[in-house]
Amino acid sequence: EALAKPKTPINLPVLSWKQTAQGLLDLIRSDGYQFKFVDEAVPSPLSFGDHPRSELAPCTSALPAISIVTVIRDGYFFVRMLVERVREFVGSRQYEIIAVDRGSTDGIADWLALQPDVTLIKLEQRVTVGHGHGEAAEFGIRVARHDRIVLLDSDAFPIRGDWLELTADRLDARNRLAGARFSSRHAGNPHGWYVHPHFMAFFKADVGTLVKLRKLKGVDTDTGEEATMRVLASGYEVLAYPIEYDARFDVGRPNIPTISAGVFHAWYISRLEHEEDEVIRETDGAISRSTYSAPLQNKLRQFFNVTY
Numbered sequence: 001e002a003l004a005k006p007k008t009p010i011n012l013p014v015l016s017w018k019q020t021a022q023g024l025l026d027l028i029r030s031d032g033y034q035f036k037f038v039d040e041a042v043p044s045p046l047s048f049g050d051h052p053r054s055e056l057a058p059c060t061s062a063l064p065a066i067s068i069v070t071v072i073r074d075g076y077f078f079v080r081m082l083v084e085r086v087r088e089f090v091g092s093r094q095y096e097i098i099a100v101d102r103g104s105t106d107g108i109a110d111w112l113a114l115q116p117d118v119t120l121i122k123l124e125q126r127v128t129v130g131h132g133h134g135e136a137a138e139f140g141i142r143v144a145r146h147d148r149i150v151l152l153d154s155d156a157f158p159i160r161g162d163w164l165e166l167t168a169d170r171l172d173a174r175n176r177l178a179g180a181r182f183s184s185r186h187a188g189n190p191h192g193w194y195v196h197p198h199f200m201a202f203f204k205a206d207v208g209t210l211v212k213l214r215k216l217k218g219v220d221t222d223t224g225e226e227a228t229m230r231v232l233a234s235g236y237e238v239l240a241y242p243i244e245y246d247a248r249f250d251v252g253r254p255n256i257p258t259i260s261a262g263v264f265h266a267w268y269i270s271r272l273e274h275e276e277d278e279v280i281r282e283t284d285g286a287i288s289r290s291t292y293s294a295p296l297q298n299k300l301r302q303f304f305n306v307t308y
Helices: 017-029 076-089 108-113 133-142 225-233 269-274 276-282 289-304
Strands: 002-004 035-037 066-072 095-101 118-122 148-152 156-158 175-183 193-203 237-242 258-260 263-265
Touching: 066 076, 066 133, 076 095, 076 108, 076 156, 076 289, 095 108, 095 133, 108 118, 133 148, 133 193, 175 225, 175 258, 193 225, 193 237, 193 263, 225 237, 269 276, 269 289
Parallel strands: 066 095, 066 148, 095 118, 175 237
Antiparallel strands: 002 035, 148 193, 156 263, 175 193, 258 263
16 A cells, blocks of 8 residues: 655545555656555545545447546536536536535535535645646546546536537547637747637546646646647647637627637636636726626526526
8 A cells, every 4th residue: 555645735535446556656656746655554635525436327328438527616606507518418428527626615515515427526725736726637637537538617518519529529549639729828838829728628648748737837828738738749639629709698798708619618707706806907897796707697597597
């Protein structure tokens, strides 16, 4: 048995011996951790709380199985929309949803814990450093049971039936990354664009090599931006779809919300939960909970006929 002794405390999921061993190996390969071998078993890390891993029902579908990973911290309405819209548009394939919770207090973690297709991982904020979103996503991917990973922001969800056909299903030996194409002028990216992490599809086997989600260049790149650069630099292809304004959910803001390859993205919602003052300053008062998030939720409630 191996005792992980990282610089900051982490939790490993309680899995089968084979999955646990693989999880430890993944951690050993991670940067910045130190390990030693001991003679006794130790409690495991990433905490599932009282909620076991989601159950995988037998499936004979020829469609590729997928693991959907999202990082959350509150945002009850949009996270629940994500789960329910995945169920609506995932098709007959086998799938799982992995939600990495960084300290939600609005009841969404309790709701997720009751969902049979969701594995809830509770990851304290102190476990990650800096922005932390990419690191938290990497934690979730480590426990994924399927080869194809779909990363969704907590305020993004499928809204059309072809979202996986265009992305995860088209991954192969040549195409190693797919998702929403975002134009960028970040100093660390010579291409001027990248697949935005609100909707990315890739192989689990590429995480840590071709696919890096955490910020490696500070403010010079965005979360997940390194993945596009690495895939292209290695001679592989990226399936990148334009991000377009979705006028059906217009609430008076130009260019947002958006849709790309069948996935809706609200933008700003996660930050409005905990950084509203900063968002208001950045947008000269144009984006706030009352002027953007609340009316957008009302439009989505009407469109999808939900009452929460």
